[in-house]
Amino acid sequence: MVQHNDTDHTVARQGPSKPAECPKPSSVSSTHFHPFRDQKECELITQTVDYLTHSGFYWGPLDVDEAHTRLARLPLGTFLIRDSMQANVFFTLSYRASEGPTSVRLLIKDGSFSLAGSKHTFPCLFGLLRYYIASPKKSLSMPYRGDVPQSLQELARRAVVQSFGKDSIQQLPVSKKLKEFLWLYPFSI
Known part of the structure; x- marks a missing residue:
């Protein structure tokens, strides 16, 4: 993964992403x-x-x-x-x-x-x-x-996104945990 500095940039996946906390220019390594x-x-x-x-x-x-x-x-x-x-x-x-x-x-x-x-x-x-x-x-x-063969989870995630679209993830009748998994990579590529 690309590391631009020592700060961990975690982005929440509860629908549209929340802004990441980005470093101030003086803290960039x-x-x-x-x-x-x-x-x-x-x-x-x-x-x-x-x-x-x-x-x-x-x-x-x-x-x-x-x-x-x-x-x-x-x-x-x-x-x-x-x-x-x-x-x-x-x-x-x-x-x-x-x-x-x-x-x-x-x-x-x-x-x-x-x-x-x-x-x-x-x-x-x-x-x-x-x-x-x-x-x-x-x-x-x-x-x-x-x-390395893709996992069934990865293949299923792309198939769900391809079938329903990125914009429909929040409306899917699935658990919050599954929605979070879909938001980790909400693309069918």
Whole structure:
């Protein structure tokens, strides 16, 4: 998981997320990441890292060569998210393109995500991924979660979210504990 400082950033999952407590600039320890620009950016990154941690396709500080080696023999469009080694960028999208594995910086500006070189912006990283999965170019097709089979719980969670949608989780006739589990990763990707 990405660590921007020594503070634990826990975000509650009782429906829409509560703001994370973000560190003041003076308490941020030295990392390869730039300091947060403001509270809003801190909350966005904290929430995104939390979701990515539960996605199965977030590989953390994986370098570009290792990412490309992992993707080289996989089907076209297979992708993963990793930490960027560039000082002013948090994440990188690596995917298997027709010409071979490719990596693109995931930029964050004014509370929105975009791919480097793209004019399309999204308030959520997973909205960006859904857009490129559904695009006619089919640049992205499926996430790479490694060789370990996914647990039945993970598969069921994605199926429930796909069937009912993220916005319907609070209305589902299930226990509070199950709703909390769904909120840990409320996406079908």
